Amino acid sequence: MSFRVKSLTLGLLVAMFAASPVLAAGPEWMHDFEKAKAKALAEKKAMLVDFTGSDWCAWCKRLSAEVFTKDEFLAAATKNLVLVELDFPSDKSSQSEELQAQNEKLKEIYSISGFPTVLLTDAEGIPFATTGYQEGGPEAYITHLHDLLAIRDIRDAAFAKAEKATGLEQARLLAEGLEAMDGPFLSTFYSDQIARVMELDPTDSLGKKEEFTDILNEGRIKEFVEKYNDRLQTVSTEGPDAILKVLDEALAEKDMPRSLREQFVENKLRLLMNEKRTEDALAFLDETVKEASSKDRGEALLRKAVITYRLGKTEEALGQLDAIAAEQKEDELLVNVFFNKGKILAQENRAADAIAAFESANKHADVDAQKIIGDILARLKAANKATETP
Known part of the structure; x- marks a missing residue:
């Protein structure tokens, strides 16, 4: 009986804690975004903008309690940053309508999809880094922020040099500044720089076209996803034919971004x-191969080979993979071709052939992939040796 009482008491305490807000708000934290920008401009500082849910988000509470309310953090952070808290509590009774409207608008502008999200922006509100909860307390978080502030310096230096350069060199410098950053804000806040790189490098000698096109397409991807997710949810109870009809309508969209089209293809195949x-x-699959550009043809053929194997046509699938390997030259694709060939051969208990396939994959792999393939090879070789030992 006493154990149950203690458990109930603990449950009540947890519930009370979960329902109570943990705010970073102190004199160091601002809530008026425009005033924060003015302060940052006057003091020549960047801004740290914390999108939080103070009375419902567990990780937000931990970040506030472990870092943002600590004197050690506040003393160090305010040397270089203006601190801004944008709260989205369940209980909005303490927030004015103006503050709620401001926060919702900023959430949309910065494409915030999860909490906590911590943005670092310059004094104009242009973001250059994003982060969230980090373990280690104030000292570790300050070190982390110093690393993120260095991104702004790389961006600014590259962009400043780009202003004085022309042609491909300007494109290279702009790309250098862009690649220092990573976040969903790139498509919204750096579309001009991205478009300029692509304009200055029409032959894609820098190899950035696909990556930058995907970034520019992020807004369109969001529109497509919202449009067709709603429709798929509506017909989800009407059976597979209704779902297939919506998927076909989506795939008929000629301007659908490539990365999203691949997801719809996979969904239809599944x-x-x-x-x-x-x-x-x-x-x-035959349709996708016919319609694929030369760049996408290899991926379409690879997808067909994998499905062919799933249908029990092992030798046909292996032949298809060999044909792709003979036709294609791109390392990333060849890694996937030989990797899938190795998986098939391993599943068919053809260890020696599987080892040869994985070794071919390893020749085309980057450092990270080599580690994974190396582990697979080590296990395969050990298993093969064990079976050969009399």
């Missing part, structure tokens, strides 16, 4: 396979 409509799946 549904057809789940419904055991293998002939339809293969026919659809």
Whole structure:
């Protein structure tokens, strides 16, 4: 009985804590965004903008309690940063309508999708880094922020040099500044710089076209996802044919971004396979191969080979993979081709052939992929040696 009482008491304490807000708000933290920008401009500082949910978000509470309310953090951070807290509590009774409206607008502008999100911006509100909860307390977080502030310095130096450069050199410097940053804000706040790089490098000698096109497409991707997610949810109870109809309508969109199209292709294939409509799946794969650009052809053929193996046609699938390897030259694709070939051969208990395939994958892999493939090779070789030992 006493154990149950203690458990109930603990449960009440947890519930009370979860319902209570943990605010960073002190004199160091501002809530009026425009005033914060003016202060940052006057003091030549960057801004730290904390998007938080003070009375419901567990990680927000931890970040506030462990870091943002600590004197050690406040003393160090305010030397270089103006601190801004934008709160989205469940209980909004303490917030004015103006403050709520400001916060909602900023959430949309900065494409905030999770809490806590911590942005570092310059005095004009242009973001250059994003982060969130980090373990280690105030000292570790200050070190982390110093690393993020260095990104602004790289950005500014590269962009300043780019203003004095022309042609491909200007494109290279702009790309250098852009690549120092990483975050969903790039498509909103740096679209001009990205477009300029692509304009100055029409032959893609810097190799940034695909990456930067995807960034520029992020806004359009969001629109497509919202449009078709709603429709798919509406027809989800009407059966596979209704879902397939919506997927086909989505795939008929000629201006759908490439990365999103691949997701819709995978979804359609998965549904057809789940419904055991293998002939339809293969026919659809043939369509994707015919319609694919030269750049995407290899990926489409690889997808077909994987499905062919799932249908039990092992030798046909291996032949398809060999044909792709003979036709394609791109390392990233060849890694996937040989990796999938190795997986198939390993599953078919053809260890020596599998080892050869994984070794081929390793030749085309980057450092990170080599570590993964190396581990697989070590296990395969050990297992193969064990089976050969009399």
